[in-house]
Amino acid sequence: xxxxxxxxxxxxxxxxxxxxxxxxxxxxxxxxxxxxxxxxxxxxxxxxxxxxxxxxxxxxxxxxxxxxxxxxxxxxxxxxxxxxxxxxxxxxxxxxxxxxxxxxxxxxxxxxxxxxxxxxxxxxxxxxxxxxxxxxxxxxxxxxxxxxxxxxxxxxxxxxxxxxxxxxxxxxxxxxxxxxxxxxxxxxxxxxxxxxxxxxxxxxxxxxxxxxxxxxxxxxxxxxxxxxxxxxxxxxxxxxxxxxxxxxxxxxxxxxxxxxxxxxxxxxxxxxxxxxxxxxxxxxxxxxxxxxxxxxxxxxxxxxxxxxxxxxxxxxxxxxxxxxxxxxxxxxxxxxxxxxxxxxxxxxxxxxxxxxxxxxxxxxxxxxxxxxxxxxxxxxxxxxxxxxxxxxxxxxxxxxxxxxxxxxxxxxxxxxxxxxxxxxxxxxxxxxxxxxxxxxxxxxxxxxxxxxxxxxxxxxxxxxxxxxxxxxxxxxxxxxxxxxxxxxxxxxxxxxxxxxxxxxxxxxxxxxxxxxxxxxxxxxxxxxxxxxxxxxxxxxxxxxxxxxx
Numbered sequence: 001x002x003x004x005x006x007x008x009x010x011x012x013x014x015x016x017x018x019x020x021x022x023x024x025x026x027x028x029x030x031x032x033x034x035x036x037x038x039x040x041x042x043x044x045x046x047x048x049x050x051x052x053x054x055x056x057x058x059x060x061x062x063x064x065x066x067x068x069x070x071x072x073x074x075x076x077x078x079x080x081x082x083x084x085x086x087x088x089x090x091x092x093x094x095x096x097x098x099x100x101x102x103x104x105x106x107x108x109x110x111x112x113x114x115x116x117x118x119x120x121x122x123x124x125x126x127x128x129x130x131x132x133x134x135x136x137x138x139x140x141x142x143x144x145x146x147x148x149x150x151x152x153x154x155x156x157x158x159x160x161x162x163x164x165x166x167x168x169x170x171x172x173x174x175x176x177x178x179x180x181x182x183x184x185x186x187x188x189x190x191x192x193x194x195x196x197x198x199x200x201x202x203x204x205x206x207x208x209x210x211x212x213x214x215x216x217x218x219x220x221x222x223x224x225x226x227x228x229x230x231x232x233x234x235x236x237x238x239x240x241x242x243x244x245x246x247x248x249x250x251x252x253x254x255x256x257x258x259x260x261x262x263x264x265x266x267x268x269x270x271x272x273x274x275x276x277x278x279x280x281x282x283x284x285x286x287x288x289x290x291x292x293x294x295x296x297x298x299x300x301x302x303x304x305x306x307x308x309x310x311x312x313x314x315x316x317x318x319x320x321x322x323x324x325x326x327x328x329x330x331x332x333x334x335x336x337x338x339x340x341x342x343x344x345x346x347x348x349x350x351x352x353x354x355x356x357x358x359x360x361x362x363x364x365x366x367x368x369x370x371x372x373x374x375x376x377x378x379x380x381x382x383x384x385x386x387x388x389x390x391x392x393x394x395x396x397x398x399x400x401x402x403x404x405x406x407x408x409x410x411x412x413x414x415x416x417x418x419x420x421x422x423x424x425x426x427x428x429x430x431x432x433x434x435x436x437x438x439x440x441x442x443x444x445x446x447x448x449x450x451x452x453x454x455x456x457x458x459x460x461x462x463x464x465x466x467x468x469x470x471x472x473x474x475x476x477x478x479x480x481x482x483x484x485x486x487x488x489x490x491x492x493x494x495x496x497x498x499x500x501x502x503x504x505x506x507x508x509x510x511x512x513x514x515x516x517x518x519x520x521x522x523x524x525x526x527x528x529x530x531x532x533x534x535x536x537x538x539x540x541x542x543x544x545x546x547x548x549x
C-alpha cells in the first residue's frame with residue numbers, strides 16, 4: 001500500500017510541474033511559434049522534457065523515503081527507466097526537434113520537405129553521438145575492485161586481492177548524463193549561484209524613478225531614431241550575408257560576420273530594455289512592492305547559496321583535501337525527517353536547496369552568454385518573445401544539470417542516502433569506473449564549481465549583469481553607444497546611417513537574394529516602416545527574430 005501512496009505523491013508533484021510548464025510555454029513562447037506550424041512538435045518536446053527533469057529530481061528523496069520502509073518499491077527499475085529516457089531525449093529527441101523546427105519550409109528556398117531535412121541531419125548526428133557513447137562504454141566497462149584478504153584469523157600479514165567486474169550498460173547510462181552534466185553545471189551553476197541573488201539585489205537597488213512627460217517625449221524620440229538606424233543596420237547585415245561572393249563560406253569570414261551580428265544583438269537588447277524601462281517610468285506602472293519582493297528573494301536565494309556552500313565544503317571539499325570521512329551537516333536534518341515520516345517537509349527542503357540550483361544553472365548560462373558577447377547559442381527567456389529553439393536549448397541544459405545536481409545531492413547528503421539504490425549505483429561508478437573516478441575521487445567538479453561561484457560573486461558585485469537605467473544625456477553613455485555603432489559600421493555621414501563596406505553601392509540589398517532566404521526578414525522590416533518613433537518595440541521584436549541563424 002505504501003508504494004501506491006508514494007506513486008500518487010510523485011504523480012501529484014509532476015502534475016503541478018506540468019501546469020507550471022504549460023504556463024511557462026504559453027507566456028514566454030513567441031506568438032509566431034504558438035501557431036499550428038513546425039513549432040507544435042517543439043512545444044511537445046519542451047513540455048515532456050521538463051516533466052522528465054521533474055521526475056529525475058524526485059528520485060533521490062523518493063529513494064531515501066522508500067529505503068526507510070525496507071524498500072517496498074523497486075527503485076532500481078525507476079532509476080534505469082528515467083535515465084534511459086533522459087539519454088534518449090538528449091541524444092535523439094531534442095536534436096531532431098531542433099532540426100525540424102529550424103528546417104526551411106519556404107519553396108523559394110528549398111524543394112526538400114522539413115521532415116526529409118530533419119532525417120538527413122538528425123541521422124548523422126545520432127550516429128555520431130551513439131558512436132561516442134559506445135566507445136566511452138568500451139573504455140570504462142571493466143572495473144577493478146581492490147581489497148585485502150587475511151588467510152588466517154588473527155594473522156598479521158594480509159594478502160592484497162582484486163576482482164575485475166563488468167559495468168552494466170544501463171548502469172553506465174545512469175552515470176553518463178550526470179558526468180556530462182557536471183561539465184556544464186560546474187560553469188553555469190557556479191556562475192548562476194552568484195547571478196541569481198546579485199541580480200535580484202541589483203533590481204531592487206536600481207529602482208527606477210517616475211519620469212516627467214517632457215522628459216519622456218524627449219527620450220522616446222531619441223530611442224526612435226536609434227531604432228530606425230538599427231533597422232537599417234539589420235537590413236545591411238542581411239544583405240551582406242546573402243552575397244555568396246563575399247566569402248561567407250570561409251570560416252574566418254563567418255566568424256567575423258557572427259561577431260558583428262552578436263554586437264548588433266547586444267545593441268538591440270540594450271535599446272529594447274531601455275524602451276521597456278522608459279514605458280514603465282512614464283506610464284505609472286512602477287510597483288514598489290514588486291521591487292521589495294526582489295530584495296526578499298535575493299536574501300532568500302543568498303541563504304540557500306550559503307547552505308549549499310557549507311554542505312559542499314563539509315561533504316566534498318574537506319574529505320578530498322584531508323582524506324577524512326565527510327561531515328553530515330544538514331544531512332542529519334533530512335535523516336530525522338525521514339525517520340519521522342515527514343515526506344512533504346523533507347521533499348520541500350530538498351526542492352528548495354537543490355531545485356534552486358536548477359534555476360541558477362539556467363540563469364548562469366544566460367549570464368555567461370552575456371559576458372561572452374553572445375557567443376553561445378542561447379537567448380534570455382522573455383515573455384512573448386522567446387523562440388522555441390532557445391526553449392529546446394534550455395530544456396537540454398535543464399536535463400543535463402538535473403542529472404549533475406542529483407549526483408551532487410547524493411554526495412552532499414551521505415547519511416541521508418545511505419542504503420539507497422542511488423548510493424549503490426553512483427558509489428560503484430564514482431570509485432571504480434575508469435572514466436568517472438578520475439574526476440569524482442578528488443572532487444574536481446566540486447572544487448571548480450565552488451571556486452567559480454566565489455569568483456562570480458566578486459565579479460558580479462563589481463560589474464553586475466543587471467545595469468542601472470541608461471541616461472541618454474550622459475556623455476559616457478553616448479560615447480559607449482558611439483563605440484558600439486562604430487563596431488557595426490554605422491556612419492552618420494553615410495546615406496541612411498549605414499556604412500557596409502562589404503556591400504557594393506551599385507547593388508540593391510535584394511539583388512543578390514537568389515534563394516529568397518532573407519525575403520521574410522525584409523518583409524517584416526518594411527511592415528514597421530511607419531510609426532517607428534511611436535512604437536520602436538514592435539520593430540525591435542521583428543529584428544530579434546534572428547533570421548540569419
